[in-house]
Amino acid sequence: MSGTITPAPSAPVPWEELVTTALLGTDRRPAGASGGPAGLLDAAALHTVRRRAGLLPAAPAARPEPAPADPRPALPPAARRRLAQLLADRSAAGGPAGRRGTAPDLTELIPQWLATANRHGFRAPASLLPALLDAARARTDLRPQALAFAGPRGLWLAGLNPEWKFALRGSSGGSSLPDPTEPESVARLWEEGLFAERIALLAAVRAHDPAEALVLLATTWSTERAEDRLMFLDSLRTGLSPVDEAFLEQALSDRSRNVRSTAAELLSALPESALAGRMASRALSCVSPDLTGDGATVVVEAPHECDASMEHDGVVTVPPSGRGERSWWLGQLVEATPLATWPARFSGRTPREIVGLPVADDWAEELHAAWCRATVRQRDPEWARALLGTPSVPPSNGPGTASLAERSKLLGILPPAERAGWVAGFIAAHGLSEAFQILGVCPTPWAEPLGRAVVDALDIARDAGSYPWSFSGVMGLAERCLNPAEADRLEVLTTTPDEPEDASPGANGYWSEAFQRLVSTLRLRAAMDSELIPA
Structure with a gap:
């Protein structure tokens, strides 16, 4: 046996020191051992092997509960294929703005397709739920209709993927709400639930018994955070009545300015x-x-x-x-x-x-x-x-306000037919340059007088040699909002007339393409509607 003594191995350099050395450089911060960059990499490799060797197997996670049942009827086969096409086109989209050509923009038809499918009460195909949730994640305007269509299985799936957590906001988080007539279950969820669950619960109780919703809210009101109090108070807009006055009067003394302001607004909406x-x-x-x-x-x-x-x-x-x-x-x-x-x-x-x-x-x-x-x-x-x-009176000379945003809000109060008639008269008198914002408040599909006024104004703009790209927004709106039954009547506008001398170069070609796309989109919408008619 030799008398040579083997030196004890040196203590490993802590991982944090290795990271610092890598960031600063071995010239400025040695790694605790000689060898420069190569020695640093060797030490890092040794440290990694040591850490991996010491890992213990992770405990297996519990399997997720099975997806809840969705009793709604399945989509007709043609509608299912159409949805797959719309979602696939959405994934492939991303071209530049100012779209040209005569093909319909399928991505802009998804909201209408979803609204029609929900109106008929169909359920989403399980295989298309991931693509549907991806579409809703990318476009906030799709979320209400997409989540309604996805149903309980969509919420269940969203709970398994952090990228779809948006679907759980404002909902019960995928869990079922207790019956509003079960006070013990309601009180337990109100005390212990997540914020999204409590918001959904308050809305459910409010719909069942507004006074009981106030009682529930009062039990924890003083201990809620200011931002939560504001959200809970805002939910009282639904079903607002004189029953809410006493609670709102108390909220006028709230320590949060935003809560006080919202309470005052709600009280002022109660004339008595x-x-x-x-x-x-x-x-x-x-x-x-x-x-x-x-x-x-x-x-x-x-x-x-x-x-x-x-x-x-x-x-x-x-x-x-x-x-x-x-x-x-x-x-x-x-x-x-x-x-x-x-x-x-x-x-x-x-x-x-x-x-x-x-x-x-x-x-x-x-x-x-x-x-x-x-x-x-x-x-x-x-x-x-x-x-x-x-x-017919110009906005600047009108009796109320020249702001089209304010006029849009006023129009939203009128019955749908009257609203569409007023906007049609506005377009006939003033054209389309100021009408885009107020067109957005008209119910779809547009009533015949409104649809005719929009198309006539577009036709007049083309004949006048107007710069065509400035009307692309209205043309896109017409594709989504005109009655599909108008397609045959608009066929005559798809031809390319002679270009006036003072027109923008190539303007009539653009107009012709735009009207062809309008007609083809209307016909596609008609086909989509027919595919969603229950058998």
Whole structure:
């Protein structure tokens, strides 16, 4: 036996030191042993083998529960093939904007296909659920219809893939909600559930018994986070009634400004609430008729201060940049005042007559804008008609507001047929350049007068030699919203007429392609609808 002593192996260099050396370089930070870069790599390899050798086998995870049953009927075979085609085309999409050619854009037809399938109550094919969830992940506009179509199996599958976790937000997370008539189960989930489950539970109880939903919310209200209180309060918009007033009055004293503001907004949507009465009293002291001249006029005296009681009722003290304080306060008071207050204030005049009165001292724009917001909040069709005025009148000279965004909100209050008729008259008078935004509030498929007005305006723009690409948005909207039955009537527009001398080069070729694509898309939509008709 030799007397030579074998030196003990040196302690391994910690992994963190090896990483630091790799980042800084072996010249600046030696790895604890000689050998430079090669020695560093050897030490890293040895460390990796040592770590792997010391790993213990992971405990097997529990198998997921089987997917829940979906009792809805299966898709007809042709519709199933069509869905596979639409989802495959979505995956292959991604070309540049400004699409040319005559082929329909299948990706833009997915929302309508899903809406029709849901209307007929079909269930999604299991094999297409991954592609459907991928499509919904990429496009938020698809999510409501896609998740409704995916059903309980879609939520079950989403719970197994982190990339689809969006599907669990705002739902019960794939779990079944207790029956609202089972108080013990409801209370347990409300106390122990995830936020998404609690939101879904509150909505379910609210639909069953609004008063019971308030009782449930009150049990934990004081301990909820501010952002959660805001979401729970916002859910009271559904089924809002005088029963909610006492709870909302308490929320006016909430420590969160956003919660206070939302509570005030909801109370002002209840014309008989005490807050609406307080706001009306303040507004009446600011807006009054002047009958001293030859005709009635509206006199405005905006508030000179925002006192503590106004703040308590939701009036925001500090205006946005560029707004005057007094006009900002006035707008909030009028916006929260019940619209029924004004006919009595103006000697029984109708909303149309009140809106038509001259307003002194350049307060008309501010006052009418506030009346528009009040109309949208209170969903009053008569005031909406008065503030919209006649569609042939230019927006800048209209009785309400020149903002097309505000006009879109007012139009949303009118019955669908009346809404479409007003927009058709607007397009006939002013063309399409300002109509895109208000077209979005019209129900689809467009009623015949509206569809004809849009197509006629497009045809007029083509004949006038207008720059065609500026109408691509309206043309795309027409592809999705025109009645498919219009395809044959529009066939005549697919020809390429002679190009006017002052037209943009190649404009008529673009117009011809666009109308051909419109006709082919309408025919494809008709085929898709027929495939989804239950046998």
